[in-house]
Structures are given as structure tokens and as C-alpha cells.
Amino acid sequence: MRCSPPTFVSGIGKTKFGILNKSIPELAYEAMFKALADSNLSINDIDMIYVANFAAGPLQNQLQLNSLIASLIPGINIPILRIEAACASSGAAIYQAALMMNQVNNVMVIGVEKMTNINIHDATKSIGSAGDMIIDQKQGLIFPASYALVAQQHMLKYGTTEDDLALIAFKDHQNSKLNELAHFFGKEVSMEMIKKSPVICSPLKLFDCSPITDGAAAVILSNKKRSDRDIEIVGSALATDTISLSQRKDLTSFTATKIASQSAYKQAKIKPSDIDVAEVHDCFTIAEIIAMEDLGFCEKGEAKNLIRAGETKIDGKIPIGPSGGLKGNGHPIGATGTSQICEIVQQLRGESGNRQVKKAKIGLTHNIGGVGGTCAVHILKK
Amino acid sequence: MRCSPPTFVSGIGKTKFGILNKSIPELAYEAMFKALADSNLSINDIDMIYVANFAAGPLQNQLQLNSLIASLIPGINIPILRIEAACASSGAAIYQAALMMNQVNNVMVIGVEKMTNINIHDATKSIGSAGDMIIDQKQGLIFPASYALVAQQHMLKYGTTEDDLALIAFKDHQNSKLNELAHFFGKEVSMEMIKKSPVICSPLKLFDCSPITDGAAAVILSNKKRSDRDIEIVGSALATDTISLSQRKDLTSFTATKIASQSAYKQAKIKPSDIDVAEVHDCFTIAEIIAMEDLGFCEKGEAKNLIRAGETKIDGKIPIGPSGGLKGNGHPIGATGTSQICEIVQQLRGESGNRQVKKAKIGLTHNIGGVGGTCAVHILKK
Numbered sequence: 001m002r003c004s005p006p007t008f009v010s011g012i013g014k015t016k017f018g019i020l021n022k023s024i025p026e027l028a029y030e031a032m033f034k035a036l037a038d039s040n041l042s043i044n045d046i047d048m049i050y051v052a053n054f055a056a057g058p059l060q061n062q063l064q065l066n067s068l069i070a071s072l073i074p075g076i077n078i079p080i081l082r083i084e085a086a087c088a089s090s091g092a093a094i095y096q097a098a099l100m101m102n103q104v105n106n107v108m109v110i111g112v113e114k115m116t117n118i119n120i121h122d123a124t125k126s127i128g129s130a131g132d133m134i135i136d137q138k139q140g141l142i143f144p145a146s147y148a149l150v151a152q153q154h155m156l157k158y159g160t161t162e163d164d165l166a167l168i169a170f171k172d173h174q175n176s177k178l179n180e181l182a183h184f185f186g187k188e189v190s191m192e193m194i195k196k197s198p199v200i201c202s203p204l205k206l207f208d209c210s211p212i213t214d215g216a217a218a219v220i221l222s223n224k225k226r227s228d229r230d231i232e233i234v235g236s237a238l239a240t241d242t243i244s245l246s247q248r249k250d251l252t253s254f255t256a257t258k259i260a261s262q263s264a265y266k267q268a269k270i271k272p273s274d275i276d277v278a279e280v281h282d283c284f285t286i287a288e289i290i291a292m293e294d295l296g297f298c299e300k301g302e303a304k305n306l307i308r309a310g311e312t313k314i315d316g317k318i319p320i321g322p323s324g325g326l327k328g329n330g331h332p333i334g335a336t337g338t339s340q341i342c343e344i345v346q347q348l349r350g351e352s353g354n355r356q357v358k359k360a361k362i363g364l365t366h367n368i369g370g371v372g373g374t375c376a377v378h379i380l381k382k
Numbered sequence: 383m384r385c386s387p388p389t390f391v392s393g394i395g396k397t398k399f400g401i402l403n404k405s406i407p408e409l410a411y412e413a414m415f416k417a418l419a420d421s422n423l424s425i426n427d428i429d430m431i432y433v434a435n436f437a438a439g440p441l442q443n444q445l446q447l448n449s450l451i452a453s454l455i456p457g458i459n460i461p462i463l464r465i466e467a468a469c470a471s472s473g474a475a476i477y478q479a480a481l482m483m484n485q486v487n488n489v490m491v492i493g494v495e496k497m498t499n500i501n502i503h504d505a506t507k508s509i510g511s512a513g514d515m516i517i518d519q520k521q522g523l524i525f526p527a528s529y530a531l532v533a534q535q536h537m538l539k540y541g542t543t544e545d546d547l548a549l550i551a552f553k554d555h556q557n558s559k560l561n562e563l564a565h566f567f568g569k570e571v572s573m574e575m576i577k578k579s580p581v582i583c584s585p586l587k588l589f590d591c592s593p594i595t596d597g598a599a600a601v602i603l604s605n606k607k608r609s610d611r612d613i614e615i616v617g618s619a620l621a622t623d624t625i626s627l628s629q630r631k632d633l634t635s636f637t638a639t640k641i642a643s644q645s646a647y648k649q650a651k652i653k654p655s656d657i658d659v660a661e662v663h664d665c666f667t668i669a670e671i672i673a674m675e676d677l678g679f680c681e682k683g684e685a686k687n688l689i690r691a692g693e694t695k696i697d698g699k700i701p702i703g704p705s706g707g708l709k710g711n712g713h714p715i716g717a718t719g720t721s722q723i724c725e726i727v728q729q730l731r732g733e734s735g736n737r738q739v740k741k742a743k744i745g746l747t748h749n750i751g752g753v754g755g756t757c758a759v760h761i762l763k764k
Contacts, residue, residue: 057439064468067755070622086446240452373449
């Protein structure tokens with residue numbers, strides 16, 4: 001299954017990511033109309049909309065977000081659907097939207113999440129709902145604990161160290177410092193701050209964890225190329241895996257990432273080494289290592305070597321997370337997948353300013369739900 | 383936009399609806415494997431799955447239901463997506479699945495909801511999340527209040543009476559009494575019980591409201607007809623409308639129903655009078671009247687005449703809700719749309735036993751989210 005006919009990203013729009021005093025409709029509206037302005041399309045050109053959101057049900061007691069989006073554009077009445085796949089909600093929605101390109105001309109995907117100004121216990125509880133409630137969470141497997149297990153296993157098996165994780169956090173903050181819309185734009189973060197940050201769940205410290213962020217990001221997909229700024233989606237894949245870690249054979253690799261990326265590479269007719277720039281799902285620093293290996297950027301266990309050699313920095317061999325990644329750009333859960341697409345499109349257009357990856361022609365996005373229960377991979381080409 | 387190539391329902395599976403001591407995975411599993419057994423397909427023949435659910439986030443603190451479904455079929459790893467559109471979640475998922483028929487052979491849609499064994503305040507609050515939280519709910523517009531406004535307006539404008547509403551509830555219970563899987567199977571309900579039931583929100587009484595129900599219903603769509611029991615989907619449409627009633631011009635008609643049904647009739651090349659049997663979204667009795675009129679079964683304001691004449695009974699001119707409808711069959715929110723498809727497929731196959739509509743060749747399902755914020759209409763043909 002793949003997107004056919006050709007699918008182009010014809011517009012992108014992203015709000016500031018951070019702790020914002022804005023509601024879900026306000027965030028969605030801003031991203032939608034920024035994307036329309038970027039595309040030179042009008043709302044009347046949009047045939048269908050997907051809204052991706054994770055936790056507005058538990059957090060804002062607001063469901064039926066498809067109708068909420070309809071309220072922002074009264075009288076339009078087009079099909080609007082909400083997709084939820086935990087932290088992969090908007091990556092999954094992009095996948096679904098790309099599959100519609102043989103039936104409609106222009107589809108908008110809006111990822112949106114409002115996570116702050118909420119009782120922190122409620123926010124943490126709702127994040128936990130991306131994991132298995134019946135088996136895992138009863139054993140204490142909330143997300144920092146789950147990813148700590150992943151990190152422990154990876155360290156034991158492949159010699160990855162806490163310092164390697166710190167290097168990822170440092171690189172992410174170096175990038176987000178330059179990204180005006182990032183959660184941590186302008187923030188100076190030193191290796192010392194990272195290494196001395198409090199332990200959350202050993203070996204993960206505070207700076208190994210992505211923040212709780214508000215934001216929205218919208219993307220318009222079109223089946224025709226209308227401008228040189230349009231970027232083609234040449235690979236789009238989604239795979240799932242068990243939600244409970246008790247059903248996994250190996251915690252150091254995510255099957256869903258392997259399956260989705262292999263499918264996307266095949267569609268794009270490229271190999272991992274052809275990727276010039278990637279946004280991967282670093283909800284925790286260890287997740288970036290797992291992603292690099294599962295995506296085939298290096299052999300299993302060797303991500304640490306690329307990181308130590310600085311090859312994942314903006315001027316490295318395989319720049320990862322030029323936006324700052326989930327760690328530095330922020331992780332407004334339902335908006336992360338569309339935000340990754342926005343970043344890669346900007347990079348491939350050559351519009352990324354002082355964090356531009358040079359000669360970027362092929363980019364990849366990797367969006368994970370939970371601990372690899374869902375994985376959406378997209379490959380974009382200039 | 384319509385489903386092409388031809389789309390057939392090749393398998394249906396439904397759990398008992400009611401107050402059940404079963405979890406979401408248990409309910410989903412039962413419906414899934416009943417549908418597979420009904421279709422003679424194996425799980426390995428399924429290319430993609432949509433899971434429709436409304437409130438597992440707030441009620442069970444369980445999101446990423448696509449991965450939860452993957453846990454029921456470990457090693458399969460196919461694309462699974464969750465769609466949420468309030469009470470139209472599984473109608474919307476059927477619509478989306480039908481649009482995939484040119485890219486895959488067999489798609490399963492599972493609707494599932496667990497609403498009982500929960501603090502009733504939490505259940506009521508989560509149902510409210512299908513409405514607008516920012517404007518409407520602050521004015522007290524929870525669902526019984528919203529539909530009471532609809533009923534008041536309809537009575538004022540068209541002379542519909544409380545007795546007309548009671549006749550709908552009575553007909554629904556007459557039907558569900560015969561439906562072994564219905565919430566109110568076997569339950570004797572008299573006109574006196576209905577009329578003397580307590581007022582919930584005037585003019586709506588207890589028996590004007592659908593119950594809080596657990597259950598799951600699964601449907602398999604295929605792009606080839608493999609058996610005489612396969613039923614074709616000849617029309618499939620989805621429309622949206624504003625979530626806030628403050629943005630509506632008229633409460634006695636739902637624009638989303640009109641747009642979706644007109645599109646579905648056009649695709650099917652039929653007119654409303656060609657429909658032999660329908661399942662409509664009677665979350666409240668008044669909603670059945672609004673649906674009948676918006677679907678074109680009669681002129682605006684004249685639904686009451688069909689009801690008084692008994693024409694919506696199983697042996698009437700236009701039988702509505704032979705399953706018992708949401709009122710008698712039950713309303714496990716995310717499973718209602720797929721359950722409606724199960725009922726119509728069974729009717730068109732001629733497998734409905736003592737509630738069989740005679741000579742049923744063309745059937746319609748009508749699934750609403752909130753107070754008409756979403757509407758999915760499907761037309762099925764023998």
C-alpha cells in the first residue's frame with residue numbers, strides 16, 4: 001500500500017511550541033491558516049481534513065474534534081476525521097491522508113495538543129494512557145520507566161553510556177536554541193546541566209526526557225505539484241506492534257519502526273544512507289538511539305559511535321533533529337508528527353536559516369506511539 | 383468522493399450489547415473473530431484495521447487503541463488506525479475503510495465501547511465531551527438538554543407531540559425484545575411505562591433516552607464479492623457541522639445528515655423512497671424524527687404522521703430500527719455505527735429471524751456524532 005498518485009506537501013504551518021495560553025481551537029486555527037497561507041490555497045480548495053490529537057478527551061473533556069474543527073470553518077461541511085495513535089497520532093494521520101490522494105486533490109492534516117495549565121497529575125496520567133493499562137501500568141511501567149528499561153537493556157547489550165544519552169540532549173538543545181518556534185528557543189543548555197540534572201528513572205535524567213508542550217502543526221497534501229517549494233512524499237508507511245511490553249521479545253529494537261521504514265525505503269527506492277536529514281521520535285534520548293539503528297542509519301549497537309563522532313549534528317553525516325527534536329522543539333503529542341514534516345519540508349526547501357542542513361535533498365520523519373506500538377515513517381524528496 | 387471499486391460487507395460480528403463484565407480488548411476480540419468466522423477469512427487476509435472508539439481515554443485511561451488491537455493479534459503488524467467522531471466513530475470508520483478499497487483487499491472495522499462499571503458522574507461527563515466544552519456546556523447544554531431544545535423547537539414548529547416520541551420508544555422496544563444481542567432483549571415495555579417514566583429534561587423522559595451500554599461490533603469490507611451473503615455498499619458519505627449549537631441556524635434539521643444522505647443517494651443512484659429498511663441514530667427519540675425528515679423519508683414536519691400510522695414498524699412502509707435502534711439495542715457509543723451495518727447486512731441477507739423485514743433489498747444506516755456535528759450515511763444493497 002502506498003500513496004498514489006504522487007503526493008506533495010504544498011503547505012506547512014506551525015504555531016510556537018511551548019507553554020501557551022491558548023485553547024485547542026485557537027492553536028488549530030493558527031496552524032491551519034498558516035498552512036493555507038504558505039500553500040496559496042484557500043480553505044475552499046481543501047477536500048478533506050484529518051485532525052490528529054491524543055488527549056483532549058481526558059485533559060480538556062473535549063472529543064469529536066472533527067466537529068470542533070468544522071466549527072472553525074462553518075458552512076464548509078467537508079469530511080473531517082480525527083485520528084488518534086498516541087504520540088504517533090499526526091504521523092498516522094499523514095499516512096492516512098497520503099492514501100487519499102487518488103480520490104481528492106488537497107487534504108489538510110492538523111496535529112494539535114494542549115497539555116499545560118493542567119493539574120500535572122492529570123497530564124501524567126493521560127500520557128500513561130498511551131501504554132497498556134491492564135498489564136504494564138499495574139507493574140509501574142509508566143513511560144519513563146519503560147524507556148529506562150529500554151536504556152538499561154541497550155547499555156547492557158551494546159555498551160551505550162549515559163554520556164551518549166547526554167550528547168543527544170546537548171545536540172537537541174543546540175538545535176532548538178536556533179529554532180524560533182521551538183519550546184526551548186534561545187535556551188542555553190550545557191553538558192554540565194544535562195549531566196547534573198536529577199534522575200527521573202535510572203539511567204534517564206531530566207534532560208533525557210522531552211518536555212510537556214502545547215502546540216499545533218498543519219500540513220497540506222496535494223496530488224499536483226504547483227510550486228517549486230512543494231516537496232514530494234516518496235515513501236509513507238505505518239506499522240503497529242503490541243501495546244504491552246510483556247509481549248515483546250527484545251526491548252532494544254522496535255519491530256514497528258523496522259517494518260515501516262523498510263516499506264518506506266522500498267517505495268522511495270532508496271537506502272538509509274541516502275537520507276540527508278531526519279527528524280526521529282526522541283521522546284527520550286534513548287529512543288533516538290533505537291530509532292537510528294532500526295531505521296538502518298547504522299548497524300545495531302553502533303548509534304553511539306555516530307553520536308560520539310558528532311555525525312548527527314546539523315553539519316554531520318546524518319543530521320538528526322535539526323528542529324531540536326522532541327527534546328528541544330517540544331512534544332505536543334498530537335502535533336509531533338506534523339511538526340516533523342514541517343521541519344523536513346523547510347529543510348528540503350532550503351528555508352531553515354541558521355539551522356539549515358546543507359545540500360539536503362532527501363529527508364525522513366519517524367513518529368512513534370508509546371514504546372513502539374505504532375510507527376509512521378515518511379520519506380520526502382526535493 | 384466515493385468508494386471504488388465496489389465495496390462488499392463480507393463479514394459481520396457483534397457481541398451482546400448491555401451491562402457486561404468484559405474489558406475493551408475482550409469485547410473487541412469477540413467481535414473481530416465473530417466477523418472473521420462469518421466471512422470465512424483468516425486474520426492474515428486482513429490488510430488494514432480501523433478501530434472506532436469514543437471514550438476509552440477518559441473512561442479507561444486507555445488510548446493508542448490501534449496498538450491495543452495489535453496486541454490481540456501479535457506478529458501481524460499491519461496498519462491499524464483509531465478513528466473517533468463521538469457517537470459517529472464507527473460510522474466514520476466505515477466511511478474511511480470504504481475509501482481504501484482501491485488499495486487493499488480486506489479491511490476490518492471494529493467499533494468498541496465500555497461504558498458501565500464506571501462512576502456514573504465520569505460516564506456522564508465523558509458523554510458530554512462529544513459536545514462543545516467552551517461555549518455550550520458552560521450554558522448547561524449537556525446532551526439531554528440539547529436534544530430537549532431540539533424537541534421543543536420541533537414541537538413548536540411542526541406539532542410533534544410527546545405521544546409521538548413515546549410511539550418511537552415503544553416501537554424500538556418491541557423490536558429489541560426480539561433481538562437476542564440487544565441491550566433490552568426480552569424486556570416487556572408498555573406505553574404506560576414509557577409515558578409515566580420520569581422527566582429527564584422536558585419534554586424528554588427516561589424512555590426517550592438511549593441507555594448506557596457496553597459492546598463491540600465488527601465489519602469486514604472487501605473489494606470482491608465471494609459469497610451470496612456478501613452485501614454491497616453502494617453509497618458512503620460523511621459530512622460535518624459545527625460542534626456548538628450557538629452556530630446553528632435551525633435546531634430542527636441537521637445539515638450534516640442532509641449533505642451526507644444526498645451524497646449517498648446520488649452514489650447509489652436511488653431516492654429515499656427506495657429504502658426498504660433503515661437504522662437511524664435515535665440517541666433520543668426526537669433524533670429519529672429529525673433523521674426521518676432529513677433523510678427524506680417524508681417532508682419536513684411529517685415524520686409524526688408515518689409514526690402514528692405505524693409505518694416505521696417492522697411490517698410498515700419504511701421500517702426503522704429493526705434492531706431496536708439505539709434506544710432498544712443499546713448505544714455503546716463507538717460500536718453503534720458498525721452495529722447498524724451488522725443489522726442491515728443481516729436484514730438484506732434475510733437472516734433476521736422473527737424481526738426480518740420482508741423483501742428488504744436496499745438498506746440505509748445513519749450515524750450521528752453529538753447533535754449532528756458528524757453524520758455518516760451508508761446505503762447497502764443485496
